[in-house]
Amino acid sequence: MKKTLTLLAATAALTAAVAAPVWSAMRTGNSPVRPFAAILEFGQDAMPLFLASGDDDDDHAYRSGSRHDDDDRGCEYGSDESHDDDDCGGSAGKAAPDGTTPPPQNGLFGNGTPPVVEIN
Amino acid sequence: MKSLLATLALTTALTLPGIAMARPVTLTTMLNNYGGDGAYLALYVTDASGAYAGSLWMAGSKSKYYKHLTDWDRATSGNTAEIDGITGASVGSGRTLEVTIDLSDALFDAGYTLHIDAAVEDMRDSPNEVSVPLTTDGAGTPVTGRRYVSDFTYDM
Numbered sequence: 001m002k003k004t005l006t007l008l009a010a011t012a013a014l015t016a017a018v019a020a021p022v023w024s025a026m027r028t029g030n031s032p033v034r035p036f037a038a039i040l041e042f043g044q045d046a047m048p049l050f051l052a053s054g055d056d057d058d059d060h061a062y063r064s065g066s067r068h069d070d071d072d073r074g075c076e077y078g079s080d081e082s083h084d085d086d087d088c089g090g091s092a093g094k095a096a097p098d099g100t101t102p103p104p105q106n107g108l109f110g111n112g113t114p115p116v117v118e119i120n
Numbered sequence: 121m122k123s124l125l126a127t128l129a130l131t132t133a134l135t136l137p138g139i140a141m142a143r144p145v146t147l148t149t150m151l152n153n154y155g156g157d158g159a160y161l162a163l164y165v166t167d168a169s170g171a172y173a174g175s176l177w178m179a180g181s182k183s184k185y186y187k188h189l190t191d192w193d194r195a196t197s198g199n200t201a202e203i204d205g206i207t208g209a210s211v212g213s214g215r216t217l218e219v220t221i222d223l224s225d226a227l228f229d230a231g232y233t234l235h236i237d238a239a240v241e242d243m244r245d246s247p248n249e250v251s252v253p254l255t256t257d258g259a260g261t262p263v264t265g266r267r268y269v270s271d272f273t274y275d276m
Binding site for chain 1: 142165203207209215
């Protein structure tokens, strides 16, 4: 009997450990209930950065033409396109790159695991 | 012994649904050789009513270009918080983007649709380049894009 109770306690704890993050990940951002994941996220800023792919095509993307790929050039010369350049003057408005923060809690991601990305 | 087995069965039954609420899904986007610079791609989901449900991936890190992903931009008002932690490099002409994500089971067979908006410098913007209903039956079936995407597949 004692053994069964011990086993029950252990498995209940295991169930809670698995269910809590999953339940939390399923909550939407509009929910008034604060999800467990939000509590557990404290200190995640210190997580190491995982480079999913070394092929950053941004260096080649939008290089020439009217859209002015080069942020500094666009800001410096005050081109027409730079008036709405939200990258000018710092990193405000830029999205956090993959691996630096957990995926958004939009209810789509099952358990908050970061995506694994590859460009071939 | 009998009670032990019953306990095990009960706890397994309780634990498994939690684990099964998400599954790894690989989203494979193959681009055409369109001959231009790297493409910005927004992968996002709408619900059964067509309302924006959330973003899955953003290929391209410079937010000033997100306005060219017109449908995504309209749905999110360009809010980069929607793509925090799910943003990576743009994808070159002729290359293939593979993103593996733990997706909620609730997205499948429930009327959700995955969309891809695409944009390339000095070329035409292509909102709703790909639009594919998320169903378990549709997994592994390639869907042809309109302009820049050769084909798109999700595998479970």
